[in-house]
Every structure is written in C-alpha cells, then in structure tokens.
Amino acid sequence: MEMKDLFPGYYRLSKEEFAELWGKCVFILDTNCILNLYRYNEETRKDFINVFRKIESRLWIPHQVALEFQENRTTVINEQENKFITIKQILNTEKSEIKGKLRRFSVNHESFLSKLNKLFDEFLEEIKLIENQQLKLEEQDYIRDIIDDLFKGKIGEPPTKLELENIYKEGEERYNINYPPGFKDKQLKKQKQEQKQEDAYLCNGMSFRKEYGDLILWKEILKEVKTRPWTHIIFITDDAKEDWWRYEQGKTIGARPELVEEICKAGASIFYMYTPERFLKFSKEYIEVDVKEESIQQVEEISAIRNDLLNESLATRVSKAEQAVLRWLKSEYPDDEIIQSPNRKIDFLRLTEDNSKIGYEIKYMAHHSMSRMLQSIESYITNFSNLELDELQVILITNNYVYGKALQRNLMDNIQKTIAKCAMMIQANTMNQSIKNLGVIIGVLYSVYDNGEFTETTFDPMKIIQNMDMDMEGM
Template sequence: MKELFKGYYRPSESEFQEIWKSATFVLDANMLLNMYRYPEEARTQLFTVLQSIAPQLWVPYQAALEFQRNRLTVIAEQKKRFSEVRKVLENYEKGIISELDNLQLKKRHSSIQVDELVSALGEKITNFIEKLEQLEATQLSVTDNDPIREKLDKLLEGKIGEPFSQEEINKIYQEGEIRFKDEIPPGYKDYKKENENKNDIFTYGGIIYKRKYGDLVLWKQILDKALQDSIKSIVFLTDDEKEDWWWITESQGKKKVGPRPELVQEISKYAGNKFFYMYNSEQFLRYSKEFLNTNVTDESISQVGEIATESEIKFSNRYSVMRKLEYLACKYVLAWLKNRYYNSIVVENERRFPDYIVHDSKSGKSLGFEVKLSRDPYATKFILRDQQYRGYYEIKEGSLDEITFVFVTLDEETASKMLQILQRNSIQLPPGVSLIIGLLNLENETDFTSEFCPLAEFNRDIL
C-alpha cells in the first residue's frame, strides 16, 4: 500500500537520517532573497549550515533567475526601512507635543509640568535617530558591491541548473493551462493571481518567460535534474507557504504536514525518486541541529522563521497591490495615448510586446509603446538595458518604425531620482528607441485623460 501512496507517508527516523546524508538540497529563490532580510548573526549561521552540505546543494535555473531579478528590490526594501522608522519617530514626537499643547497645561493647570518630559523624549529620539543614521550608512545599497551575493556566488559555483529552451518552455506553458484549471500542483495559486497582461511576461537570455508559470517551470527543472542524475532523494528548501506546494491540514489551526502528496507521487513516477521532502528555512535550521549536529541558536531559528513568514505575507499583499497599480498605469497611459494621437488608431498589441501600437495618421508610422511601472529608480537603468534591444529588434524586423518605453512613477521624488540616474549613467538608446518618464496621479479616478502626466522625454540624441 505504501508504494502506491508514497505521498501520504512521512519518512521514518532512519529514512530521514539517510536523506540528510545523501539528498540533493534544492534552493528556492525566496530562500536566497531572505538572506538580505535576516539579522547578521542568523544569516551567518544559515550560511554555515549551507556550507556544511555544499556538495549536496543545487539551484534550478528558474530559481536563480528569480533571485537575480528580485535582489535589488529586496535591498531597496531593507534600505527604505530606515526612513520609515525615522518618520514614525518624528511623527510620534510631533504628535505628543501637539496633543500636550492642545491641553494648554501652562494656562489651565497649576501642577502638571511636561517640559522636562518633552525635552527628555526629544533627546532620546534625537540620539536614536543619530544611531539609526550611522546604521543606515553601513546598510547595503542597490549601487554597492554586494557581499551577500558574492558569498552565494562562491557557495553555489557550478551548482546552477541549465535553462530550458523556448520550445521546452512553451510546452510547459501549454501543460500548465491544463494543470492549473484542475488545480494540479505546483503553481496554480500564482496562476490565479496573475492577469494575462504585459506584466506577466519578461525576457532573459533570448527566452520569453511568463511569471505565472514560474513555479511549474522550476518544478519541471527539479524533475529533469532528478531523472538525468538518477537522484534518489531530494529536499526542496523554500519559504513559499502556499498550499500548491504544501500539504496543509486543519488541526487546531492550519498545519503543514509536508509536501503535497501529488508532488511526491509525480517525481517518484517521473524519475524513480525514492524520497521527496520539503523544509522552510526555519525547519531546515531546526532539523540541522539534529541531523548535522550544527550549533544554530534558538534565537536565530526564531528570527529566520518570523522573517520568512512576514516576507511571504508582505509579498502576497504587495503582489495584489502591484497588480492593481500596474493595471492602472497601463490603463491611464492608454488613455493618454488616445488623447495625444486623437486622429490615429491606438490598439492593444495581441503579441503582448509592446503593450500598445499607434498607427500614426500624420507620419504613417507604426509606433510601439511599452509601459513599465517603476517604484525603484535605481532598477530603471537595468530594466531599460534589458528591454531596449528587444524593442530595437522589433524595429529591425519591420514590425515597428519606432518604440517608446514609458516609465510610470507614483511620486515626483522617484521620477526626479530616475532622471538623475539615467542622465548620470549616459545610457545610449538604439536608433528608433525613445523613453518617456511620467507621473501617475491616482487622486482623480474619473478623468482618465489627465491621470498620466509625462515629465520628460528622451531619444538617442538627447539622453
């Protein structure tokens, strides 16, 4: 019976001993990205544990690609925390002073004296902010050399899988349509969150990727690795908490029992795999003490668990917000295009890239417009470098006469920094490629023609 229903059986204690000795440990992108969120001591201890099993580590190409694409966003997120804390403290001090002033105690009460309290509080906050600024000066920035990635590069050298070809990727997408409709894991949770628009698609290395199939592509790479190398035991290390990876049951609250039984069955059938198991980062550190005799502290285990859970929740919430903002950015840029080219035909591009095509009645040209929502000004130059030659290729192939990348920001400060960065780096645009930086005003949701406000426009002769 156990052979028929492997996914419903947890490995025995002796089997776990065997797994930890000989298994290939597969790292997900979120495990690598969370390295930037952990306190230094917890990060050091996690690195030490990973180094102790270095020969057993492997990273699917999809996970490595997602790590590289999201690394700067996580670094910027950590840097932003300093200004957020500073703002909270300053507002807190101002709020207390304002509330006490409203009471007019000097005029209306003879014995309550708050000047000493306010002075002491202000001094404490000022001292803390000074220490905060000192810490901020040492915090990793998006433009700094990255010692964390350097350590990961060294640890994972020669341990990254190969990418799939476009033909292989396309077959996985076709299979994914069927799997996700039937909620066959993994990845159907991401499929439900994504809308079929340009933000679902990106390119790298000449391959066109759809983000909603990312987990399925990763899973297929794990399956192929297990088959090609005849791997009998695989442990997948992931901080993804969704039910399309984990077998979750109700027992005085939701409990993760282990990997989804369907996944265990699929890898066993496909690759003859004997064991497939999963740990999140907290579980991995905790059980490393038992099976690897590591010296990980309980404090580090607790910190890693809290941060991994928090980042997953924030990612889920932020993901929904970003989808809405990206939709609004496209919607309002489209309205602006229709207003700007009011005598021309403006259409959404069925080929997905670029987003919109304007058949200009004045020039007779086909003009492409690709919309990019940007909340991180430092990442803009990398996105532009990655995308501009894709646009130039469309021009050379004759699909378009010109293409414009429209970077949409949500505030003037981000737009201003973006302009400074682009001008400072002297980015060379290919012929026919231009750039617009603009602001999305979300205060008025009815006058669609005035929501997107272009602030600057560049072509290869200006930038």
C-alpha cells in the same frame, strides 16, 4: 504493491528515514531562500551561510531560481534601504503626535519632552548605524559574491525553447484542475496585463512566463532526478501557498501528495520540503552546526511578513488603506465630522466647523507602473463631476515595500508634471463645480510585525501638493 508505495505523499517519514534523508540528500533551494539573505540582519545571514557551507557539496538550484534571483535582486536591495526610511517616518510621526497631544494640557511637560527627544535621538542614531551597514545598490554586492561562490557549478541547465513550450501547454492543463505546483499563480498573467507589467523574464532568446515559474523549476528538478543518481531530495522554499503545501485545519502537514508521487515516479526514494526556519532548526540536529535561536526567529518573521503581503488580496489591501486613511483623518481633525460619502463618488467627506465640505478620494497604487499611476491620477482629476465640495484631496498611496527613495522622488516629480500638463482642464473642471482647492497627498502604508501578527495598518503622509500651485511641502 503496498499502500505506501501507491500513496507515498500521505505517509510521514520515520526517525530513521529522516536521518537517512539528511545524510544522503541533495538540498535544492527556491528563489526567495536566496533573496532572503538580503533581508536578514548580519548575524542571521552568517548563520544561514555557515549552514550552506557545511552542505556546500550537496547544494543545487534550478536555472529558473538563478534567473529569478538575478531579476529580483536589485528590487530586494531597494526594499531594505526603504525600510529604514519607513522606520524614521514612524518615529518622527509618533514623536510629533505625542508632543502635540501633551501641549493641549496645562502641565509642565517640557522636562518629559526633553527626555523623550533624547530617547528618540538615541534610537535614531542606532538605526543610522545599522543603516550604514546595509548594502547599497551602487556598492559592490558582497552577498552576491558569496552566492556565486556557493552555487558555482551547481545550477541547472536552462530548458530549451521546445521544453518551455511543452511546460506552458501542460501547465495550462494542470492549472485548470488545480494540479500542483503553481496553480495559485494562474491569475498572475491577468494581474500583470491589467497593471501593464511584464509577465515574463527574457533570457537566452526565450520568454520565461512568470505564471509558470514554479512549474518550470519543478520540471527542472524532475529532469535532474531522472538523469542523475538523486534518490533523496530536500526542497527548501519560502512559498507558503497551498500549491506547494498540504494544509489541514490551518496546520501544515507537509508537501502536496501529488508532488511526492510525481518526484518518486521520476526516481526519488524520499522527498521532503522545509520552510527556511525549519531547515535552520533541524540543521542544528542533523548536520551539527551552530545556529542561534534569534536567527531562527528572524527567519520565521521574514517569511511570515513576505507571505502575508503576497497572499493578501487586492481588495483586502484597498480596504486596509481606506481604514488607515480614515484613522489618520480622525486623528488630524478631531473636531470635524468625517463620514463615508453617501453617494460614493468619493471615499470620505470631512465636514468642518465652518460648514466646509472637503472630500478625500483614495488611490491605492501598489505594484502599478509609474505610467499607470499617472494615467489614473490624470483621469480622475480631469473627469470628476457633481461632487458638491469646497475642496477635494486625492490621496495617492504607494506600496512602501516596492518603491524605493528614488522611485518616490520620481513619482512626485511626475505627478507635478502631470498636473501641470492638464492644469487648464483641471481648473475648468474645479471652477465649474465651485471647488476652491484641489490637492494631492502622497503617502505610504506600514504595519509592524509583532508577536506573530501584524499591528493595525497606519497611513503616513509624505508630501502634499496643494492648490495646483506646484509648491511642495513636507508634512
């Protein structure tokens, strides 16, 4: 047996093999390749769908992909609606900051501010036009109609209950030795339990455990390769984790060799993986379809944003949140001294010119359930002690990519109810410590993806609940 037959995953395909692959293969898509159709602008989406139409007879998706698509579709639609809120918040915040800074100087700035207002208003009108074209959750989902048509009769059969049980048993053994795919998700179950979130999709009377989602779809692919005359496979995935890809010194070499070996043993001759942007790029060459460079660029940016957010550790996100709040405090109160609390009972301490001590405690709540957020707030504001402050502000930071407008409104309403429910305990606690004011600030984080990387994370306060009087005021 030749070396290449023993270790097929370590060899790059020749030009002739690539041409053969594209001419004969079945194209299999991962879940986010489909969900991203909601994230792309209209022109990029049209380009992608045109490519799919060109290869329509050779498309196929595992049942697991179809299930994950249905379960996550509404969340992605909400994300897109929410991004327009974020853009407007950024513009309004920047405009207010520019106006405030200019008014400190004794120069004739009214003419400039008038032009600035016109520029911002024109941009907001453009944003509004794009927003009006965005699919709303309550509208007929024309994108799903296209997806349903594309994959009619091209979806795998669901695994049996016994097959799922065997996958979970084998998955535990594979994950213990970091055998791909899916081992990077082995912490998912623990995180879901800590955050009191569902760790499985329920369908057809069966529980599809999320930490084994990648392995389930992989096993579906292997089953099809064994039972069908599929010898050439292209798998398109937006997942950049190392349990799918082989990396060397930061460069993507290709699919994990273990995956290539496993699928070749199942009966495939050639297996190759593409990211969505590279799939579009090579579609121009191999299936002669017109794809705009702007579309390829947007696909690459969307994938980079998703993977950066997904792969970022919770500790990193908390650190970014704290630094973003610190920058906000320094810009809001340039004449005050703002330091990290010496005793770490709070995150930041602001010392004012009149010697008041104002503390800030940050609660980063990305991916937590509503009940978890409220429990955290209630626990903190009724149990803090020995702070030696004049005022305490609890800053609750939500993940703007997850929570839509409706959830943010519900969150604020529920925070008010939580505060009202334990008002007597809060008042007793604050009086015992001579704290004159206890407030809650609700805000979001955002950063802009520019030239291949994220800009500095910014904190944008949305609402303030001041002094336990239940009055809400906008920033």
